[in-house]
Structures are given as structure tokens and as C-alpha cells.
Amino acid sequence: MVAMEETREETPQDLRNLALKVAGLLEEAGQHALHDQLNPRNLAQPSTENADRGPRYKLEVDNKIMRFMSARIADIAHFDGFWTTRPAESRPGQRYWYIGKIDGVINYVRRMSEWTVTAALFEFGPDNEPKPIIGIVHAPALGLTYLAARGAGAVRIHKTAVGEKRDKVVPSMTSSLDGSVLSYGMSFIPSESQRALDVASSLAGRPADIKRVGPVSLDLCKVADGTYDAYFEPMLHVWDIAGIAAGTVVVWEAQGTLSRWDGERIHWRHDNDVVASNGLIIRELQHYLQQYPWLDSINQR
Template sequence: MELRELTMRTARIAIEAGRHALQDQINPHDLRNPVGADGGSRFASEIDERLIRYCRSKIVASDPCDGFWEEEGSDRKPGGRYWCLGHIDGSINYVRNMAEWTITVSLFEVGEDGLAKPILGVVHAPVLGLTYLAAQGQGAIRVRRTAVGDKREKIMPSTKRELKGSVVSFGMSYFPKESERALKTVAQMAGRPADIKRVGPTSLDLCRVADGSYDAYFEPMLHSWDIPAVSAGAVVVWQAQGRLSQWNGQPVSWEHNNDVVASNGLIDRELSRYLR
């Protein structure tokens, strides 16, 4: 199946999964019993399991490719394509009845050198009525739900050329040392951007760099469990002609933890002074 058609089919699966998750969010639920390092609840975990089962079954029926990223591990073969399904990105926002959470799906391709790279990404924010779609060589689009129907728009990053007056977003983990590093970075650049936002989740922050809402986004130490969200958002950024890398300028490694920065590609040099 061609990548463009595969992306559209994947978006439809994510949108339908989002409908199910949104209905569960609207229903009354218990905020107690936090579990795991991400601060989510048993409620969110149960929804996650159902969503992944749903997305997996629909993807297998549509085009299973060569399997799933999480299962294949070191058995991934050159030339293979592997689906990467994420839990709800922004689980705390979801449990707390906030709007900023997403369903993410990406597709990795393994090169002849054995290195993998995401080539398809879908990020769907059900409450916001936004869906971001991107595929290698196909550009990136945003679909907005409006009162008169869905509106499709090709997206591109901002043209802001300096940090002064820009809008920057950042993320931080649930581990104290990593959070401290993020906040220290924010404190050092405070006063330069017009605004420094902390809303999340990661996938949506990346998409908002891609569509020009933010001029840049950074987060230290994204972990293996962040790969679904980061990989889906990364394809959107790249195909919108934005830039995404590690803080040191090296490509993102999909096998290790990463300090990630995304930008419009114009304020990188100035921003990099603060990313240590």
C-alpha cells in the first residue's frame, strides 16, 4: 500500500480510537490510585490497554507491515517496517479532564544500515478537534474540526528568526533531577522569549512547532516509553520542514534516551546556548 493511503487509513483508526477514549473521559471516573512513574491512574491504564488492542486489530486488518516496534526489538530486519502504538500521550491531562491529550501512531522503517527512522506519523487530539498527519515525502497537514466540517491545511513552521519575542514550549519528566534540569534551562532563558509554555503533551508540542504555533520546543531526557509520541510528532515536524534533533545537534536515537529540541530551523543557534 502506498504511504499516502496508509497514512489516511491510520488517521481514521486514530480518530475512531479517540472517540472511544473521549467517551470514557467524559464519563465519571475515580482520580485515586495513581500507578507508575508517569503519574497516571488505574483508570487511564485500563483505557490505554483497550485503545492499543483496538488500534492493533484495525492496523493488522489494514496493513500489518512487518510487525510492531515494541515486540520485535533486536529482531527488526533491514528494509522492514514496524508500527509503533502509543498509550494516551498526556495521561495526567486525560485523567484530570483537560483537553491536551493525544492518540499517536507511527511507522518505522529500518534502513540497510540497521538504523530505524519513523516515516509516518499521526497525532490526534480528540477534544481539540485536531489531527496531524505526515508521511515521508508527502508533507504534513492538519485537519481541524469546525462547525461547517473538517478543514484541511498544509502546515509549516514559523518564520521567527530570534529568541527574543518568540514562543517556546518545554517538557519535563517526573524524575526530580531531570525536572530540575528542565527548569534550570527555562530560568536561564527567561526574559528572552515572549512566552515559555508548559502544557504538553510531547506529541502535541511537536505538532505545534510544525504548524507555527510555537517557535521551538525542548525537553531533556525523553525515555523509551516516549518513543511513540516523539516518533509520531517527529514525522510531522520533519515533513513540515521544521527541525528536530538532540540538544547536541545529533540525530535522535530511537534506541536510547534523548534530550530533544524541535524548532522552526531559524532560532537553533541562539537556542542552543541554553541547552546544556
């Protein structure tokens, strides 16, 4: 691994193998989180941060996950460190891990199964812009892992009673909003939730179904594997970047599309309106999304 860090000449298979190793670590971390979820005690305390913008939760298990993953990844391939402690300026070729906290906190606290632990590896390109090149999304309560690495495709790993099943991840072939199955996300912040609900309402009568389950990382992976034909969510925040990045690599490597609602690329240091699709219905969907633009009042909070 040292040679890989120094030369940056690894093959897509090298990146895939690294992703598999990190996926193994996420499975360990996820088991600890699942144990805590199943333990009948108070899982979270309300956070006083941004209390005027809605309820948020602080999970004890998040600190355990971060400590465990940071220490173990440092032993495998530290590269240039971690996204949250990177310097103000980075150079082309530098790489940083972004380890996510529990994605889907409300689901986790309410003892639902749809929550994940995530990891992504960012690389700074020649333009000095970061881009995720490895993404792992693990849903412990579902026994499900998605992983992808640049140039190596995307894989879904499902734990079953008879062993581990691995499938190549490919999106759906649905070519119209009519009869499609969509998913959307919404925030605890009223103005942001209203935009999501307005879009969902405007779509009424066209999709066969519109799901609302979450979290973002899992929704993106379900677009990648064809469970959903598209997913949209307004104003995903900087604290969502780890989950977005991990799911994004899975979508990209499955040959799906992902962008902001206006069609521009995702900004990895800022808030984003996010839409992912199988690539066939994105233009139709964007027609609806663009009727509800990012309001200045929200943008200037």
C-alpha cells in the same frame, strides 16, 4: 496493500493515503478514550512501577486503544508487525508500527483537552537503523489531527462546526529568540524537571512567552505548524518514543528541525533530550540547552 508490503515501491502519495486510513482508526480509538475521560468515574490508578521515581498512572483505556488499533491496523497493512514485539534484530527494509498509549496522562486524568493518541510507522534503513516514516497525532478533545508521511508533507486536520478543514503544516519564520514563543516539557522525576526549569529560567527576558502544556506529541506538532517557534524537554524516556516518533515525522515533513540537545540524532531505542525548532532559532536555543548537559548521575540510573 500486499503488493506495497512486498515491493516497498510505494509513492509518497501511497504513504499519505495509508496515513489517512490509520488516522481514521485513531479517531475511532480517540472517541472511546474521550468518552471515558468525560465519564465521571476514576480514570486511573496509581502504578507501583518505579514508585521511587515519582507518581505514574495506569489507564484502563490504554489497553482498549492497543487492542483496537493492533487488530484494525493488521487488516490494513501489517507489514512486519509491531515495534514492541519486534525481534531483537531487524533487517533493512522491515517496517513496524508503533501504537502509542495516551500521551499526556496527567492532562487526561485532570480532564484537560491537551492529550493525544498516536501512531508511527518505523522503517529500518540500509544502515539497519530505524527511522519513522509515517506519523499521526490525534487530539480527540480538540478535534485536531496532524499527519505526515515521508516525502508527502504534513497536514493539519481540524474538525469544525461546518465541516473538516485541512491545512498544510509549515513552521514559523521567527528568526530570533527575542520575541519568540517557546514550549517546554518536564518530568515527574525531580532531577529531570530541574533541568527543564533551569533552562526556562535562563531564557527569561528573551522569548515573549514560554508555554508549558504538553504532551510531547502535540508540542512537536505545534512547532511544525508555527504555534510555537521551538520546544525542548530533557530526558524523554523509552515509553515516550511513540509520541516522539509520530510528532517527529510531522516536524520533518514541515521542514522543521529535531534533534537531541547536543545536536545529535534521536536514538529510537533509548532516552533522549529533545529539541525541535522552526530551523531558524536552533543555534541560539542550543547555546542555553548546552549549559545544562545530561548529567552522569542521570545517565547512569
